[in-house]
Amino acid sequence: MNYALCNGIILDGTKEMEPIHGKIVLVKDEKIEDIMNDGYDTAGYETVDLEGKYLLPGLINMHVHLAGNGKPQKKQRDNTKLVNLLFSNPITSHVAYRMVKNYAQIELNSGVTTIRTVGGLKDLDSRVRDEIRQKKYSGPRILSSNEGISVPGGHMAGSVAIVAHSFEEAKDHIDHLKEKKADLVKIMITGGVMDAKEKGVPGEMKMDPALIRQICDYAHEKGYKVAAHVESSEGVKAALLNGIDSIEHGAEPDQETIELFKKKNAFLITTLSPALPYALFDRSVSNASEVEQFNGNFVFKGIIDCSKAALQNNIPVGLGNDVGCPWISQYDFWRELVYFTRYVGVDNRFALFTATLNNAKLAGIDNVTGSIEKGKDADLIVTDGNPLEDLHTLRNVRMVMARGDLLRHPSVKRNPILDEQLDKFI
Numbered sequence: 047m048n049y050a051l052c053n054g055i056i057l058d059g060t061k062e063m064e065p066i067h068g069k070i071v072l073v074k075d076e077k078i079e080d081i082m083n084d085g086y087d088t089a090g091y092e093t094v095d096l097e098g099k100y101l102l103p104g105l106i107n108m109h110v111h112l113a114g115n116g117k118p119q120k121k122q123r124d125n126t127k128l129v130n131l132l133f134s135n136p137i138t139s140h141v142a143y144r145m146v147k148n149y150a151q152i153e154l155n156s157g158v159t160t161i162r163t164v165g166g167l168k169d170l171d172s173r174v175r176d177e178i179r180q181k182k183y184s185g186p187r188i189l190s191s192n193e194g195i196s197v198p199g200g201h202m203a204g205s206v207a208i209v210a211h212s213f214e215e216a217k218d219h220i221d222h223l224k225e226k227k228a229d230l231v232k233i234m235i236t237g238g239v240m241d242a243k244e245k246g247v248p249g250e251m252k253m254d255p256a257l258i259r260q261i262c263d264y265a266h267e268k269g270y271k272v273a274a275h276v277e278s279s280e281g282v283k284a285a286l287l288n289g290i291d292s293i294e295h296g297a298e299p300d301q302e303t304i305e306l307f308k309k310k311n312a313f314l315i316t317t318l319s320p321a322l323p324y325a326l327f328d329r330s331v332s333n334a335s336e337v338e339q340f341n342g343n344f345v346f347k348g349i350i351d352c353s354k355a356a357l358q359n360n361i362p363v364g365l366g367n368d369v370g371c372p373w374i375s376q377y378d379f380w381r382e383l384v385y386f387t388r389y390v391g392v393d394n395r396f397a398l399f400t401a402t403l404n405n406a407k408l409a410g411i412d413n414v415t416g417s418i419e420k421g422k423d424a425d426l427i428v429t430d431g432n433p434l435e436d437l438h439t440l441r442n443v444r445m446v447m448a449r450g451d452l453l454r455h456p457s458v459k460r461n462p463i464l465d466e467q468l469d470k471f472i
Contacts, residue, residue, distance in 0.1 A: 049073040050088035054096030059103040059402035059417035063395060073424040076450035080420050099444060100432055103417050104159025104425035106405035107379045108315050109294055109366020112146045113167045113206055116375035120333045122240060126204035146170040149376045150185045155456040156377035157443035159425035160187040162409055164232040164273055164294060165194040165206035172226045184451055189409055194232035195219055195261060200252040201234040201241060201275055213260045220265055231265040231272045236281035239324055239341045248341040249278020249297055255288050262289030277345050286310050296352030304359050313362035313408050316353045318385040320371035321346035322471060331467055353390045364408040365401050377458040380440035384472045394434050424450045
């Protein structure tokens with residue numbers, strides 16, 4: 047269908063965006079064909095009256111695990127055992143596929159038109175990506191890493207990351223990613239909040255720096271950017287020194303860290319959502335142990351400090367919400383924008399810019415999406431209110447368009463327990 051989006055107020059996604067009135071956005075063959083003044087002859091287009099609502103670029107979530115739904119857990123589960131069970135026979139393997147497909151569609155219905163996956167089940171992320179591209183069903187644009195690379199005893203080893211006992215095993219996995227035409231490589235350098243056994247060690251080094259260097263060199267040779275799970279200052283430095291392109295999460299920085307970010311042209315993906323419940327919820331609600339709560343606070347503060355320092359030093363910062371972790375659903379990326387303003391101190395405009403055009407730039411796709419410009423893909427959302435004044439309007443988007451395909455009444459099934467507890471912190 048070709049559409050003429052009329053009677054809306056445009057927020058174009060650029061850094062200095064201001065509401066634009068009196069324009070018609072023409073969509074043809076998946077693209078924004080043009081932006082014309084009111085009164086333009088729209089013969090040949092289906093007119094869509096936006097009724098004075100706000101039209102803005104679709105959101106881009108830079109840190110997604112399509113294997114999880116965010117359901118709260120009363121105790122830690124054995125993720126490796128669960129994944130092995132899922133792929134133990136064709137029936138449960140198909141269940142896993144349907145789950146990943148459905149979670150991708152939930153992302154779209156919530157207003158996220160592009161996701162960057164950073165650790166998933168087998169090759170399901172790239173499979174669903176390809177089926178969406180082939181228009182077998184609706185979904186967001188997916189930049190997939192498929193399974194990440196971890197080490198014995200490392201973060202997410204054996205679940206959404208393979209266990210590499212040597213560089214040769216890591217190299218073989220990168221070759222496999224190339225066969226599946228994955229979009230990036232993800233590695234797990236340090237531990238995390240959930241796998242730390244003592245206070246103060248959620249970012250304990252797991253991957254040897256020499257292996258980090260070998261993986262990065264080989265991945266770059268194959269044309270890949272490398273993203274790294276890192277939750278300690280030591281880990282951030284090891285990652286940057288050895289060729290990592292993006293730090294996922296982050297930790298309290300010092301001047302050496304800042305200089306390394308600049309020297310290596312690396313960027314930071316801020317993820318406030320996953321640590322917040324561990325840090326701020328009462329333990330009777332989060333079901334976190336005393337150690338997990340302590341480490342949650344440690345990581346939460348480190349991510350905030352890293353984000354602030356990066357922004358103060360003109361280091362590129364993107365946003366993702368580490369969806370799939372407990373309490374983080376596939377439909378709640380909008381909360382990450384709110385946390386970015388509340389805990390890092392940016393304004394609504396910068397948060398929206400970060401989640402649209404800036405995330406597109408960091409993902410290397412700003413030539414095709416991230417802003418409302420002639421010639422770009424028609425990745426658009428419609429909100430009742432002005433997110434520059436209140437980001438909460440992103441909670442329930444009224445329309446979603448992904449590469450020209452229009453969803454007029456998108457909806458998601460919300461978990462009331464998540465809303466009840468998370469709403470206290472927005």
